[in-house]
Amino acid sequence: MAEEPYALSASGLVMRFGGLLATNNVSLNLKKGARHALIGPNGAGKTTFVNLLTGVLRPSSGTIHLDGRDITTLPMHKRSARGLVRTFQINQLFETLTPLETLAAVVGERSGLGSKMWRLLGADRNITERCHALLEQFRLLDVMSRPTSQLPYGKRRQLEIAIALACEPRVLLLDEPVAGVPASERSDILAIINALPADMSILLIEHDMDLVFSFANRMTVLVNGALLMEADPLTVSNDPRVKEVYLGHGAGTDETAQSEVRYA
Amino acid sequence: MLTILFDGVAYGMLLFILAIGLSVTLGLMNFINLAHGAFAMAGGYVTVLLMQHLNVPFLLCVPIAFVVTAVLGAILERTLYRPMYGKPPLDQVLFSIGLAFIAMTIVDYSIGSSEQIIQLPQWLRGRTELSFGGHVLGMGHYRLLIIAVCIVLTILLQFILTRTRFGSRLRAAVDDQRVADGLGINVNVIFFSTFAVGSGLAGVGGAMGAEVLGLDPTFPFKFMIYFLIVVALGGTSSLTGPLLAALILGVADVAGKYYMPKLGSFIVYAVMIMILLWRPDGLFVRRGAK
Amino acid sequence: AEKPFKVGLIVPMTGAFASTGRQLHSAVQAYMKDHGDTVAGRKIQVILKDDNGVAANSRKLAQELIVNDDVDVIAGFGLTPITLAVAPIATQSKTPMVLMAAQTQANTEASPYMVRSSGTITQVTSGIAQWAVENDIKTAVTLVPDYAPGYESEEAFKKYFLAAGGKILEEIRVPMRNPDFAPFLQRVRDVKPDALFVMLPSGPGAALLKQYGQRGLAAAGIRLIGHGAITDDDNLNQAGDAALGVITSDYYATSHDSEMNRKFIETYKSIDGTSRPNFFGVAGYDGMHLIYEALRKTDGKAEGMAFVDAMKNLSFESPRGPVTLDPESRDFIQNIYMRKVEKVGDEYQNVEFDVIERVNAAGETK
Amino acid sequence: MTPAAVHDALREKTRVKLWEPVLWLAPLAVVALFPGSSFLVNQMAIMALFAISLDLVLGYAGIMSLGHAAFFGMGAFAAGLFAKFVMPEPIVGLVFAMGVGGLTAYVCSYTILRGSALTVVMVTLGVSLILLEIGNYMTWLTGGADGLQGVVMDPVLGLFPFTFDGVTAAYYSLAVLAVFLVVYRRIVNSPFGTSLRVIRDNRLRAYSIGIDTNRRIKLAYTLAGAIAAAAGAVQTHSMNFASLDAFAFERSADVLLMVVIGGTAWIYGGVIGAIVFIGLHHVLSDLTPQYWTFWVGVFLVLLMRVGRDRLIRPWTWFKGGPHG
Amino acid sequence: MPDMLNIEGLHAGYADSIVLNDVSLSLDQGETLALLGRNGTGKTTLINTVVGVTRRHKGSIQLGGQPLEHLAPHVRARAGIGWVPQERNIFRSLTVHENLTAVARPGSWTPAKVYDTFPRLAERKGNMGAQLSGGEQQMLAIGRALVLNPRLLLLDEPTEGLAPILVEEVLRGIENVTKNEGLSVIIVEQHPQLILAISQRAVILDRGTVVHQGPAHELRHDQALLNRWLGVSV
Ligand SMILES: Nc1ncnc2c1ncn2[C@@H]1O[C@H](COP(=O)(O)OP(=O)(O)OP(=O)(O)O)[C@@H](O)[C@H]1O
Ligand SMILES: Nc1ncnc2c1ncn2[C@@H]1O[C@H](COP(=O)(O)OP(=O)(O)OP(=O)(O)O)[C@@H](O)[C@H]1O
Ligand SMILES: CC(C)C[C@H](N)C(=O)O
Ligand SMILES: [Mg+2]
């Protein structure tokens, strides 16, 4: 029986910045529909790893396959066209466009209209309907006609994720999606993530352990650029090494100790 | 051969002195000051007027030119430039072109449009020739002076920018003015003094350059392109970049004219484009900076 | 009263060639100050336009002056390319065109409506070329700017020089905008000719003189000779000692010794105290004289070709000396003076030491 | 809010406003009423066309070009040579010139893909100056510094001969401008036009949502090159003459000033900039031929210090603090 | 003895909106104040107004008895305010080391001591600010505020983006500097429980006004209050 290829599979990725080994022989496989979390201390190389997967950076060595096809040397925009899409840890938005224009541009691009010069952006009902759906889902309808640069942070963060979803990803890489989002609004984003189609493969990077443990059914821990372990959440949260370098022992205030218990 | 090389180096160093102020305002302060040439012109005219009317010796004129243009720069910074810092680059371009227009017309109106010439003291007009086994190296004394001034300035500036905290505070202020201010950096004073010094250096360049490049009211734009080439090729991270760029430019220009007079400025532009295509961020980029 | 007679004066008042425009404009004003502003009952009205030295502008301005302002004569024109661009406009609209500056011989051929009150490059250069031949210069390098007047000057010099058995070691053409003459001069020095012949539009001339001195070309025995524009009276004082001894030929020097010239200089300075009139200035003055005389001759009536015809053969005493407008070439037949730069009192002057009388546009003696 | 409302919101931006056709037709009326303005109007129309071309790359795609005259010059000379040596029919000449300009721009587009804004500024400037030098070098073809003389055009469409009073030329250039405005309007509101703004705002993100940014930029540059060449061609056609000034730095700088004066990334920005700048130049240089640059300088400084919006609303000058 | 920080009747905001409305609070030396409130209630605005980068309309701010409100931000910094901005705002084109030295002022906190505290930064010493990972930037922002050797430390969400273990460390560090070095701290946090544990006082902002002020330990156990103003059940 032929095995179904992994949705995304990276093997032996290496990335150097000068003397620093930011990614040290990391391999990772995402099954179709995976809910996978990537955690690790600050500077462990998580964002770098995502940059390698999406083509922002070229790995020094190693290969990346998407649905069984080698994409190691494919330029970023082609990976994205094949369904490998990400969000950014620091918002990357189109500041002078409105959320509506932004999403219309992205949706239009995905429908292959991007280089059409002789039709109007808003002419296509399918596009505007899709935009409407996204705006509604991300609660951006009320600000859809304001320039992005004027939006409050929370809305900007939601737009960041909306753009990624407008790309119709099959594999979605989320880099700290709730960073900077107030606790009261995190649940919104969490709900959106949880409602994503089941066949979409998702890799989540987060330091918010509540979010991570409620989301993931598989976890990878990176430390100093290298893979420390890959396992199910329970194993990871009980692993002494992970506690040592990442989760902490709760040796400080009793309060943090308490919340750590909840992680496990 | 050697003489050409020497001339090219001297020419390049002159361009460096002229452009270094721009390199500071554009490269470090991120401010596009196309009126830079106007400050250089001011330095040149200060020198000419002092020498013609008050018989001030040339060597004294140069520091005076520095002071006068620095003060001029300081006044303009306070009154006109400061609010332009945060504006989009194109607005800065328009604004500073406007200033250059004004400066040119003022000079034209008050001094006239004809070319001004500096009468160098006798000892600077001479020339020393050395020969090495068939090769002759002829060095104009004035050009030797240019080289000397350039070296001293480079060392001085390099010291200030790298060995003192001034350089990093300046870049911090440019990166994020608001936060730098909130963290105890007096942004206004830093910008103010940088701008004044940058203008002063332009003044020195103008004073030294009037002899070689000529001086008339069209000066600010005539050499703008050369200054910009130096800054673009040199990158913005250090002084070595612009210096090297200026030397390449100087030697390419002089040698080009010597060996292929017909090709005019073609060589300079071609060299520039080739270098920029090869290294889009200039010859020297601060390590890893994007 | 009759309607005014309008002269559209198109010159560069700004940009690199602004000094040409200033000379012409001041001289035109000087002429009108000396001779009043009414001729044959018609009031003369000069409309000044700045073309920035750019041909496309001049052409547009000429057309506008003719169509909208209904001018009777267009005048000025600082550069050869400008003149060539405007010439068809004059022909098409049958408007007389008084060329006061640009010197390329071909200019007047471009339109039958054009007359010139300056001189031609060939005419001017013929003087120094002959002098070179007569003064034992056997080898020379020519250095001219890379545009029509430069080529013509190079050509004219070579014509006489080669015919007399001289040898041109190198022909250097420099770009019109060029910051630094050093490499060119270094090249000349390495080639070691007896003389360096130079033609440059006024302005860069002074810078060249200085570098000539500093590069030790004089010391190396290379003489500097050239078209009069390189020792332009307007900024000769700035060049100072470096210019001393340079020999040039031209149709006018500020120092020209005549009653009329002294009067001209006096009026000119009353208009512009900061400069002294040069070869452009005198051409502006004489250009106005041509217009005044033609108008007088036709009793204020003539237009178009009749007006041009009225200018032909006019003969008069100019601040530069006697001139006659050659009906064929529509250029002056005039004296070409040999001059040497000397210090006279506080000022540096082109001092005339010889004269070739009655030279026509092609450089031939009539 | 319904999908229909979203749809309308998106369309709203691109609808032709009532005043727009008026704006397209008004200049025709001006020329008809005041034939004396034809030269000025002609020049404004040509520069307006040139300016919208620059705005496509500068305003929309965010490419800092200081050498846009390269394409204007190519168009001017292509049109001149075509008329002189192939056929003097204006419209065919215009199309030919656009082809030449577009091709040149396409080749040059490879040089503008990398580097900082300053790098792009210098490369574009360098390219235009090199073309100028080459033009100067090929005197036999271009006439060198003397310019390309003796271009004589056929009547436009075989019907309207170019007249000495410049009226035909003015109508001709206005017509060309109007056609291009309509086309341009459509292009900048198309998905392609939007993708240029996306690229300008954030190239990394544009890339990561699947846009082949380099290709789009090359396409935009080529298009802009063709439009600039059209402007150059119209200039040659209406002047019967082309000179190397068409390539000069000053021309690139002037058109940049016009775009910025009128406002970038706005269809009418270039048009308004051209009208204001040329009009100002015209009035000032008539008033003071010697010192008009001073007042242009004062205008630019004021414009930038007071702000474009506030300059036309003087009553706001003394209100509001630094935050206003 | 005067309070370390004393804010009285403060109004502040942006061009066309007033965000802070009559805010008063005070803080003693060596005390930590937890500044809480929902998203957009004006916490950052309050911090920034004390720093001086947001416009104050009315009211007074005193640091150790010295009125600050008319001083420029950099003078306030020299008077003893250390600031960790919410968006970190690392100087991108400076190296890590330069980020510290550019602002450092004499005192017990030196760049070396910062490196001891955050060894990760020592490893990245020569890197440009723009090349740091998100968490590294956060550490640097904290270190940068410390080398100012302030008397009052203003921390705007300092633990955002830090690994859990570092969050612990940072909080412990804050406890230390207040206890041992006598610094006063205002800290804004999304997780009230985390900081209430190490704070003495707590202030809750809502729509620009102070709606609750009191001892931290009381608030910590007052579920009703937390729920009402912060909308989080903890
Ligand atoms: N362009 C670069 N040049 C040099 N070093 C870099 C560059 N980009 C990242 N690094 C370094 O590589 C390491 C990994 O960075 P990365 O951003 O991947 O960390 P991370 O795991 O995402 O951390 P965080 O959780 O803090 O976001 C860091 O130490 C960082 O300083
Ligand atoms: N630069 C600005 N211009 C105009 N309004 C602003 C600006 N910055 C913030 N605001 C507004 O001021 C209010 C208070 O914002 P502030 O950033 O102080 O809130 P906060 O309590 O820090 O929120 P968060 O928890 O999201 O950081 C908000 O309504 C916000 O929209
Ligand atoms: C030497 C100069 C008088 C030449 C003049 N500028 C011309 O174009 O003809
Ligand atoms: Mg990261």
Ligand SMILES: [Mg+2]
């Ligand atoms: Mg905040």
